[in-house]
Amino acid sequence: MSEQVELTKREAILRSAFIIFTEKGYHAAKVSDVAELAKVGKGTVYEYFSSKEDLLRGVIEEGIKYYMKELTENIKGPTPPWEKIKKMIRRHAEILRENQNISQLIFHNFGIVTEEFHQFLMSQRQAFIEMLKDLIQQGITSGELKPMSTEVAARMILGSMVSIQFETGCLDEASVEEMIKTLANGMMQI
Amino acid sequence: MSEQVELTKREAILRSAFIIFTEKGYHAAKVSDVAELAKVGKGTVYEYFSSKEDLLRGVIEEGIKYYMKELTENIKGPTPPWEKIKKMIRRHAEILRENQNISQLIFHNFGIVTEEFHQFLMSQRQAFIEMLKDLIQQGITSGELKPMSTEVAARMILGSMVSIQFETGCLDEASVEEMIKTLANGMMQI
Known part of the structure; x- marks a missing residue:
């Protein structure tokens, strides 16, 4: 996997997290919602961020x-x-x-x-x-x-x-x- | 125990906590140090404060x-x-x-x-x-x-x-x- 693709996937997760967090509020938001919106698996999110706090x-x-x-x-x-x-x-x-x-x-x-x-x-x-x-x-x-x-x-x-x-x-x-x-x-x- | 005594004990714990936290730093400080300085048992501290965070x-x-x-x-x-x-x-x-x-x-x-x-x-x-x-x-x-x-x-x-x-x-x-x-x-x- 090239570095370019890595960056893009990380960015997609961050953008989705921003949308989910601001729409649902941080506490109600779920990592699985972020994964779904970013079109990646939940496991992929955890490859980049160790926890929901880390994502925030x-x-x-x-x-x-x-x-x-x-x-x-x-x-x-x-x-x-x-x-x-x-x-x-x-x-x-x-x-x-x-x-x-x-x-x-x-x-x-x-x-x-x-x-x-x-x-x-x-x-x-x-x-x-x-x-x-x-x-x-x-x-x-x-x-x-x-x-x-x-x-x-x-x-x-x-x-x-x-x-x-x-x-x-x-x-x-x-x-x-x-x-x-x-x-x-x-x-x-x- | 009268309310006056209650207040005084709570105050003694808070003053001791202030001294311990500022001298040792919050992370190195122990609840037992605070109890010792306040001249109360460790259990008494927990009657007033649920945790070290709560004490801070x-x-x-x-x-x-x-x-x-x-x-x-x-x-x-x-x-x-x-x-x-x-x-x-x-x-x-x-x-x-x-x-x-x-x-x-x-x-x-x-x-x-x-x-x-x-x-x-x-x-x-x-x-x-x-x-x-x-x-x-x-x-x-x-x-x-x-x-x-x-x-x-x-x-x-x-x-x-x-x-x-x-x-x-x-x-x-x-x-x-x-x-x-x-x-x-x-x-x-x-």
Whole structure:
């Protein structure tokens, strides 16, 4: 079996798991439902994932990789740093609006967090903070942003982004624009 | 046995558990160590807590209650709303500096989160947000703060507070003051 086919089968299982988990909820979902939708045997699922928990970790891992890819897409090109940060915040809110079920999965199934998975989550978080710090430093250097600790500024932006996602009522466009305006008032040079 | 004695014994166990967990780390800690330090039998610990996980949930629950009590102390009296918010943020950072081990316990042991405990955490979070929203509304009414959604503003403050605690380097006084200044620039009327 070629590596290409291996990848495709794993992907098919993960996509099916995503659909089953978000439709039925994680606890009601069965590995056999996932196998059926992915058109593989139940045994095949267990070749790739050791348990239902492991399958959920796989789904969340893919989700986070997609999220990081989408957000970094927005920081390419010659746009001013603050524009890039705004785009990232807006895209973040959009992705969450489109995938409310997956954030439910993440925030309601702490039981699945192993030490290894925790490390993965922390490394993704750290990569995101480093990306923000770079952008903020660019903004300070260009005079667009006030001089301040890039670490503190990055954490304020990330913290605000994470915090609004806890309630869907705060993910509407007006709320997101208000958050951006407040951050801009706090961080940009007048 | 009177209710008073019951409470005291439970408290003694929780305090001992806090010491053992933070000194030895949760995984290395044994229920028998906790019993020994609390000067009760191991069986007595199991009268109050069904498992080591349950004991850790108890420790965290007490910690959060202490935290909420400390923070609400700061919002009494006739001080202007923004002063109260600043005091709360500073006290938050202080408590975390003093208790770095307990936040380690919370953030590294997701496995202990049951549905019931998750509900407790969410209710505490919600109570905190409501308190912040009230303060912000007072500040808007008095003209101290810019008119904005109290929900968004509360979540930005909370998000920033939570976000800086992930790295101890951001909990120093200078970083906390910088965060407060940035929030003030963003939220206060000039």
